[in-house]
Amino acid sequence: MSAQERTPVDIPGTYMFDGVFALKGYPLNKMCYSFNAAANRAAFLEDEDTYCARFGLNDEQRDAVRRRDVLALLESGGNVYYLAKFAGIFGLGVQDIGAQQTGMSVDAFRAKLKAAAG
């Protein structure tokens, strides 16, 4: 059996951002994509409810945004590249969101990365 014929198995702790997620997450990702512009980041901070309503987030997405919960944002269709722009509003980088998703302190997450050097 060639590699192409194997049935992919789920990879634990991993979201494959495919058509199903892309469809579900479209409003959320569209909002996060808008955060490339500083004026939009400011508008979000000024009035989060109004800003989210403009993009038509569903309740699950709105709640995940309110809680700044990265795993819930992924679950509701968010893609990490757009979510990074959302996290950037709060000055959070990939190590901060890595720590949040793995339930570690940022220092512990950094230590884990360093340990991967072997």
Added chain:
Amino acid sequence: MAQLVGAICTSHIPAIGHAIARGQQQDPYWQPFFAGYPRAREWLTAANPDVAVMVYNDHGLNFFLDKMPTFAIGAATEYRNADEGWGLPTVAPYLGDPGLSWHVIESLVADEFDVTSCQEMLVDHAFTVPLELLWPGRSRPGLRTVPVCLNTIQHPLPSPMRCFKLGQAIGRAIASYPQNIRAVVIGTGGLSHQLDGERAGFINKAFDLMCLEKIVDDPLALTRYTIHDLVLLAGTQGVELISWLVARGTLAAHVTMVHSHYHVPVSNTAAGLMVLQNAA
């Protein structure tokens, strides 16, 4: 006729851009990473390319999910960088080479790669960071660029084999360009890393080192992986290895490895660098 002087594969982590902007190259955290680059710059100085064909993936600066091309080629006179939303300083535009771009587009479509052509294209850190790393302070004035952007955001992604074949087709396109130019192909991204999910922080040094070995003399071994395999073995963003496979594909079957470097970690990522040229 155009000449392909070689290929460079390098990571493009945004944190590198921050470190360059802050002048932190000699800091203890950064020194082991930046120490890999002087040799690549020496080689570039000697190889003296006029054009860099940049094979990279956009991270939501130019493309959104409304229109997501699998393969997009820039065909503009210049490429602007812009705010990506999380604080990386914006850098000055890079020059394009529309003549070479259109030749590559025509050649690829004739070769059955139906690419998307872009006369306006913002380029993100995956394009700018490697250029700032390889030519610090724009040390090669007048360098022209051709962006080749791969979709790594929304699955299905192009397979490793397809990307290798795209590289072969780009190699044929450069070889048939009648202008007397010198081109280098730069594939950016990787190596293993994962930003999202409970598996965030995943790095696989053993797999990376195997890739660094195979890409030189046996790149076909890497083309046998599926995208799913790469996610499993290299992490969700480790799929950026496909940019390396495009770059490798532009070269001949037999290459000389000029230089390679590997350092863990840079931010959340295993950083790799490789300089290859066709064997004499």
